[in-house]
Amino acid sequence: MGEIALSIDVEDWFCVRNMGQKIPFKEWNQCEFRVRKGLDFILEELSQRNLRATFFVLGWVAERSPQIVRELKSAGHEIGSHGYNHQPLDLTDPVGFKKDVEQSLAILSSQAELPIEGYRAPSFSITRDTYWALGILRDLGFRYDSSIYPVRHPDYGIPDFPTSPTQTEGIWEVPMSRVNLFGMRVPVSGGGYFRLYPYSLTRSLLKKAQRDGDVVLYFHPWEFDENQPRVSLPPLKKFRHYVGLEKNREKFRRLLDDFPVKPVRELLH
Ligand SMILES: [Zn+2]
Known part of the structure; x- marks a missing residue:
């Protein structure tokens, strides 16, 4: 039976890929900073159940609010890097990528006063085209990356990638999770899929995924912030960002009641 990492x-x-064209990085400072709304909810739910998780913190967020990393550390959570300014890898190059990750590492490691072991790329953007990123992460001292989604999606994915933690390019890759259902690869890792599926479907897919190996779930604080500012987006992007926000807190509580989650690094044996 596999384990479940959160x-x-x-x-x-405003940091997400779907908003990239509407709200470029240079305008982030003018947006209402409300990451705590969702983050405090997540931390409280974990604390009530005495559970720990991995938080891949964006360098820009840590710089804006240094208290976050200190709080995560004192609550016993794992701190990983989500890069500095959320530039997807397909929109940068190896030099720009390395600079971005180094910038985030400098901020996070000085705040956490601990080595940072794990990395999560913006928007799962490690694909066959950006596979070079794994060697750079290894050289920067990361023990693992958790950015590959073994599904087909217009913006990301390596459909034939293994579904359990795997060593490749001298580093561990801890992929997102999916299950095979009627010959289809069905994503079951959280985020928009979790908001879209009824909770009972997520639960049965997770139990099936666990029979095949370890599972990694991902969420974002803004997914638990129903009152976030609404941006006018094209229909598909609008759907992906806003679907199911109003029921998500309740679903997340049920998830934590049903599955004793743990930090990602605890999947590496
Ligand atoms: Zn992200």
């Missing part, structure tokens, strides 16, 4: 990508509502 990861949280600590970014605000």
